[in-house]
Amino acid sequence: GIQVEQSPPDLILQEGANSTLRCNFSDSVNNLQWFHQNPWGQLINLFYIPSGTKQNGRLSATTVATERYSLLYISSSQTTDSGVYFCAVRGDTGFQKLVFGTGTRLLVSP
Amino acid sequence: ETGVTQSPTHLIKTRGQQVTLRCSSQSGHNTVSWYQQALGQGPQFIFQYYREEENGRGNFPPRFSGLQFPNYSSELNVNALELDDSALYLCASSFSSHNEQFFGPGTRLTVL
Numbered sequence: 674g675i676q677v678e679q680s681p682p683d684l685i686l687q688e689g690a691n692s693t694l695r696c697n698f699s700d701s702v703n704n705l706q707w708f709h710q711n712p713w714g715q716l717i718n719l720f721y722i723p724s725g726t727k728q729n730g731r732l733s734a735t736t737v738a739t740e741r742y743s744l745l746y747i748s749s750s751q752t753t754d755s756g757v758y759f760c761a762v763r764g765d766t767g768f769q770k771l772v773f774g775t776g777t778r779l780l781v782s783p
Numbered sequence: 784e785t786g787v788t789q790s791p792t793h794l795i796k797t798r799g800q801q802v803t804l805r806c807s808s809q810s811g812h813n814t815v816s817w818y819q820q821a822l823g824q825g826p827q828f829i830f831q832y833y834r835e836e837e838n839g840r841g842n843f844p845p846r847f848s849g850l851q852f853p854n855y856s857s858e859l860n861v862n863a864l865e866l867d868d869s870a871l872y873l874c875a876s877s878f879s880s881h882n883e884q885f886f887g888p889g890t891r892l893t894v895l
Contacts, residue, residue, distance in 0.1 A: 706883060714820075714871050716886040759825055763881070768839045771816065771875075771884060773825030 675700045675764045679774035686750050686781050694745040694777045696760030703765035705736050707745050710757040710776070719745070719758075750781045785810050787876050787887035795893045796864050804859040804890045806874030814880050815857040817849060818873040820889075826873055832857055833880050861892075869894045 676699040707719040720727050720734040727734055736743040757776040763769045788807045796802050808815050814833045818826035828841040832851035846862040871891050875884035
């Protein structure tokens with residue numbers, strides 16, 4: 674099945690810093706989502722982005738489907754950005770489950 | 784618009800018991816997917832229901848079973864609980880099996 678790798682596994686930032694999280698996947702996809710999991714376990718949708726670029730406030734994402742990667746940019750980070758960021762993809766042949774990466778754990782300190 | 788809801792929030796069971804978890808899908812969504820998330824890992828797909836039929840399943844044994852009702856809400860049943868079943872169970876709904884998924888807050892199951 675499709676493989677998803679996220680990097681870096683852990684990231685520590687000072688408040689106000691910028692960061693880039695990466696998601697690599699092993700096959701063509703028809704769905705790619707970025708999530709933020711808060712300390713209570715809730716997965717919050719950030720982007721639905723199988724291709725192209727989107728922006729939402731301080732966050733933006735780019736997926737280059739032909740090269741099988743996606744990037745999540747966080748600018749001017751805040752302590753509330755702390756948590757685990759997951760990338761999840763679904764392959765585009767037949768029924769495919771949504772496959773999650775192992776996540777990037779982000780800690781933003783004041 | 785009501786989001787995805789799950790019940791109960793927390794649950795403690797003993798090995799060998801059976802458990803039922805519940806999920807109400809977001810308004811307008813007809814597809815529900817269930818995931819298991821062990822501590823420190825990403826969610827793992829259990830199965831998906833579309834219009835009351837199971838249309839996809841991950842690598843979970845048959846003691847994990849489910850239902851979807853005419854209002855598109857869903858249940859996850861786990862029989863003969865094992866210690867390794869301790870996890871956060873997440874439910875997600877979507878407009879169809881290929882669209883963006885939206886997750887509920889999860890049920891945290893502890894098996895003693």
